[in-house]
Amino acid sequence: MPCPGYVSKVKVQDRYNVVGFISSGTYGRVYKATGRNGKSGEFAIKKFKPDKEGEVIQYTGISQSACREMALCSELCHPNIIDLVEIILEDKCIFMVFEYAEHDLLQIIHHHTQPTRYPIPAPTIKSILFQLLNGLLYLHSNWVLHRDLKPANIMVTSKGEVRIGDLGLARLFYKPLHQLFSGDKVVVTIWYRAPELLLGSRHYTPAVDLWAVGCIFAELLSLRPIFKGEEAKMDSKKTVPFQRNQMQKIVEILGMPTKEQWPGLVHQPEYSQLQSLPYTARDASNVRGLETWYWTILKSSNYPMEPPSAYPGQQGFDLLSRLLEYDPTKRLTAREALQHPYFSANGEKVSANCFDGMVVQYPHRRVSKDDNDIRTTSLPGTKRGGLPDDSLVGRPTKRLKEG
Amino acid sequence: MAANYWASTQRRHWQFTKDALLDIRQKLEDEDRALVQQYPLPDRRVQSHFFNQQLVKLGRRMTIRQQALATAQVFIRRFYTKVEIRRTNPYLVMATALYLACKMEECPQHIRVVVSEARSIWSEFIVSDISKLGECEFFMISEMNSQLIVHHPYRSLVELQSTLNMAQEEVSLAWSIINDHYLTDLPLLYPPHVVAVTAIFLAMVLKPTQAGLHAASNAAATLSNVSQAIKGVEPSQLNDIGATTPQGKVQSLVKWLGESEIDIKAVVDCSQEIISLYDIWDQGNEKTCREQIARYVKARGLDK
Structure with missing residues (x-):
């Protein structure tokens, strides 16, 4: 009697009507869908790339990052974290079905630069930041590091609720048996990468996510990435390069970090690289400083002073500078950031709807109707072989039990 | 939640009373009455000993951390509350559980390594084609509703x-x-x-x-x-x-x-x-267990 293969009990096409294609990434593609057979609502279905052996799609083992994302999303439940509806494993593919969010921060920022530049309303920024930190506090108090916060990964529903999405790089950091190494090849989009990671730190702490929040805050204010460095690519030997240009961009605004402000600096593996940055005493006097940067932006945004509670002002600068703090041990935690006076100015509550009082309406997410065949399996650039995403170097193999 | 047992899927979906567990297993057997009668298996505790022994053997070959072994054991136990054992090849299930557990416990092993090590100790029951293990992984994750974070x-x-x-x-x-x-x-x-x-x-x-x-x-x-x-x-x-x-x-x-x-x-x-x-412990029922499993796995072609 032949052994029957795995057949999913649930079929994507029985439950959802695929409306069209939203976006693609290294992981696979995202589609917009509506429910069918009595299921109502809109959904975003993330389809992981299947692996191919030649032309035939084969089971080659699920990547570690997909496993993490599936597992973490199944546990997480918070109003500021994207809601997982279900996971369907069908036809050698993984489909993660999420609630649909109409917007994301990248798209919102983009809307404010096209065709002409006009600032995001101050109360909107405040609400977005508050909700983002609230979601992050939930992740961190559950020992989850996001590790890839950036505008494109932060969703906003049509009701103005912020949802942190894409936990593809997230992982747990409590495991006391095991140190967190930067074994993963790609971690955090370079513009949002914390200085300790740029300087080769092997320890991830929640502070890396708070740096990214600082960068996002700055970007919401200025509508441009604050530290827009050029990524140094990995060489043929696959050694991780020092991100010189990215570090340079940070130093240009914040100034060169010193031992006094960051005692751990000298212990960073790439400390010597930092000293070799093209940075002279003359440059030092040219460093604009975050404060100058901030007030210049605020001035050009021409924010109305009414209502006074929303105007970012001095408190906004203080919060930003504490998020973009070089020393990760001094950087604000999510909890501390939420208690910052920026959010409690004049005793007013931050709205849970970031679109509260807004006149402008953001356009809907672009959905390409040309591609609504979620079953198409011939995707370009699918990886071959069954290597897990994470490199296997540097992990401890010490055994804790003999047999 | 991930670090909070009280809000975890483990507490909400994978913690049973003794009676409930008994019920679940009875139902599984009832659904496959003929199969269960045709292929008798030893007492569940004897099976557990046998599986543990086999899993540790595989883990030892790859120097797997104890926590990953523990997670694999929990996966196997959860899986068999959803699927009648006689419908599966337990050796493939063990190898798959270990492969998956290693990823979840941040000590990933390449699928080829797991398959080849499993083959070296269970040559009769594991084929060299890695896609069998990959397929079994889909089966396991699906039965466990992607709830893969285990609190130990x-x-x-x-x-x-x-x-x-x-x-x-x-x-x-x-x-x-x-x-x-x-x-x-x-x-x-x-x-x-x-x-x-x-x-x-x-x-x-x-x-x-x-x-x-x-x-x-x-x-x-x-x-x-x-x-x-x-x-x-x-x-x-x-x-x-x-x-x-x-x-x-x-x-x-x-x-x-x-x-x-x-x-x-x-x-x-x-x-x-x-x-x-x-x-x-050590009642020496291992041989019977091994034979009884081999019998149904071979007869039903579950090793192919």
Whole structure:
């Protein structure tokens, strides 16, 4: 009697009507869908790339990052974290079905630069930041590091609720048996990468996510990435390069970090690289400083002073500078950031709807109707072989039990 | 949630009462009555011993961390509450559970390594085609509803060792008791902290002078006495038990237990389960188990 293969009990096409294609990434593609057979609502279905052996799609083992994302999303439940509806494993593919969010921060920022530049309303920024930190506090108090916060990964529903999405790089950091190494090849989009990671730190702490929040805050204010460095690519030997240009961009605004402000600096593996940055005493006097940067932006945004509670002002600068703090041990935690006076100015509550009082309406997410065949399996650039995403170097193999 | 047991999928979906677990398994067997009758298998506890032994063998070849082995054991136990064992190739299920557990516990192993190591010890039951294991992974994840984060008692043990002023040898003994509890249904019945407290209690009361708890038959007897003694006592009465032992540490443990919110009844229950585990240890039913599994796997072509 032949052994029957795995057949999913649930079929994507029985439950959802695929409306069209939203976006693609290294992981696979995202589609917009509506429910069918009595299921109502809109959904975003993330389809992981299947692996191919030649032309035939084969089971080659699920990547570690997909496993993490599936597992973490199944546990997480918070109003500021994207809601997982279900996971369907069908036809050698993984489909993660999420609630649909109409917007994301990248798209919102983009809307404010096209065709002409006009600032995001101050109360909107405040609400977005508050909700983002609230979601992050939930992740961190559950020992989850996001590790890839950036505008494109932060969703906003049509009701103005912020949802942190894409936990593809997230992982747990409590495991006391095991140190967190930067074994993963790609971690955090370079513009949002914390200085300790740029300087080769092997320890991830929640502070890396708070740096990214600082960068996002700055970007919401200025509508441009604050530290827009050029990524140094990995060489043929696959050694991780020092991100010189990215570090340079940070130093240009914040100034060169010193031992006094960051005692751990000298212990960073790439400390010597930092000293070799093209940075002279003359440059030092040219460093604009975050404060100058901030007030210049605020001035050009021409924010109305009414209502006074929303105007970012001095408190906004203080919060930003504490998020973009070089020393990760001094950087604000999510909890501390939420208690910052920026959010409690004049005793007013931050709205849970970031679109509260807004006149402008953001356009809907672009959905390409040309591609609504979620079953198409011939995707370009699918990886071959069954290597897990994470490199296997540097992990401890010490055994804790003999047999 | 991920680090919070109380909000976790483990508590919400994978913790059962004994009766509920019995029911679930009965239903599974009832759905496959003919199959179950055609291919008899030994007692579930004997099966557990056999699987544990086999899994450890595979883990040893790849120097897998204990925590990943523990997660694999929980995966296997969860999986078999959803799928009748006679519909599966247990060797493939074990290899798959270990492969998946290694990813979840941040010590990933390449699928080819897992398949080739599994083949070297279970050559009759594992084919070289890695897609079989990949397919089984889909099956397992699907049956477990992608709920792959497992909370283990090790964490509570680590957290409690200084609070309870445990000596290193006591910690090691408690650690191995925790290792052993994966051979029972306890991971499906009690929260991890209850198991940890049970292991600590047994380890401290026992004075871990005997090497290898399960090897010493008198250990089980001692455990029985302890559990007899604490059976049915009110937390306040536990003080008396502590007082009868010379160790001040045990006394303070008992006091701590009494003051904590921990379900004493559950701890007693857990202790008994562990004791009965040691009772049936090494009964040598391994050969029968191996043959009975081989019989249905071969007959049904589950090894192909």
